[in-house]
């Protein structure tokens with residue numbers, strides 16, 4: 288038997304990632320869960336930000352963002368960036384995080400985070416509580432150790448997953464590969 292729950296509960300996994308916004312001197316960090324790959328060609332990511340966030344002003348100004356993907360050992364940094372505002376504190380300094388120059392965006396990457404996706408905003412949609420930004424992927428940076436034969440090694444992934452206000456690790460072996468049912 289199934290029961291119906293509050294429709295604002297999201298019974299689906301989301302990432303828990305830290306986005307950098309703003310130019311080098313003014314760059315801020317914000318944790319987001321409403322993040323997804325939404326187009327295959329070209330690669331496009333969607334991120335949703337409430338207009339009340341300090342980061343909103345910065346992304347509006349520059350039209351660029353970087354998705355920094357933490358490993359589970361960066362869980363405190365990830366939570367910190369989602370519970371303090373850049374209006375009151377410098378999250379880079381608080382957490383001893385290093386700004387790394389992007390290849391094609393003026394928003395800095397977080398050096399200590401193993402994967403970073405540079406994006407340029409191509410569309411924005413105002414929807415209820417959030418502004419949805421669609422960002423075309425410009426460059427993807429990955430720590431070499433996470434690759435096998437030049438490709439992402441799924442078994443080396445240690446990302447943080449967000450489900451119903453809790454953080455989980457990816458410590459289990461994958462169940463199957465996508466499209467295994469066709470093989």
Ligand SMILES: Cc1cc2nc3c(=O)[nH]c(=O)nc-3n(C[C@H](O)[C@H](O)[C@H](O)COP(=O)(O)O)c2cc1C
Nearest residue numbers: 318319320321336337340341342369370371372373
């Ligand atoms: C796990 C997690 C996920 C979050 N996801 C979002 C999100 O998708 N969109 C959003 O606007 N805020 C989200 N937040 C809240 C912001 O990260 C938080 O309000 C932050 O302090 C805003 O920082 P800023 O004012 O420096 O921009 C999330 C927070 C956490 C902890």
